[in-house]
Amino acid sequence: MSGVTLSELAARPRMPVVLARYDRLRADLLAALDAEIGDLRWARQDDGGAAGCPGADSPLPETRHPDSWLAQEPVPDEGWHAALAVLARVGGAHGFGTPFVVADRPGQHVAEVRDAWGGVLRLTSSAVALVAVQTGCHLPAEGAAPEPPAPPHPLPDLSR
Numbered sequence: 001m002s003g004v005t006l007s008e009l010a011a012r013p014r015m016p017v018v019l020a021r022y023d024r025l026r027a028d029l030l031a032a033l034d035a036e037i038g039d040l041r042w043a044r045q046d047d048g049g050a051a052g053c054p055g056a057d058s059p060l061p062e063t064r065h066p067d068s069w070l071a072q073e074p075v076p077d078e079g080w081h082a083a084l085a086v087l088a089r090v091g092g093a094h095g096f097g098t099p100f101v102v103a104d105r106p107g108q109h110v111a112e113v114r115d116a117w118g119g120v121l122r123l124t125s126s127a128v129a130l131v132a133v134q135t136g137c138h139l140p141a142e143g144a145a146p147e148p149p150a151p152p153h154p155l156p157d158l159s160r
Helices: 006-010 015-037 077-093
Strands: 042-044 049-052 062-065 069-071 100-105 108-114 120-125 129-134
Touching: 015 062, 015 077, 015 120, 015 129, 077 108, 077 120
Parallel strands: none
Antiparallel strands: 042 069, 049 062, 062 129, 069 129, 100 108, 108 120, 120 129
């Protein structure tokens, strides 16, 4: 998100609240996909991370992408429209908008939904199925201090 101000960020939930919401969203989505499509045998991938928010007027806000969840098999092509309906229903129940289809061809499907703060939930299916989420810009936990700036490089003493 470009040009977000601290006052705008202060009106948003803090990062720990957002991450807890997204964790519930992910659990609900995986359970609903398994109920509609069949057991895809989801496994957590250790690929999460964080980044700053370009254009923010403070070093405090960040975006996060919690660990993704990978299935051992893809959503079958004939089940993709049902999976898209699950994404719309579960995403909508958690404050996300209408699915945007990025790709929809045999053997390759990608759709995403977005929330009001720039968060993205993506469902991908090709050789395997993948559920990934990325938050929008949010402030860290209440009272968290920004990372201190790196100390300046010492200048040599030229007075000697």
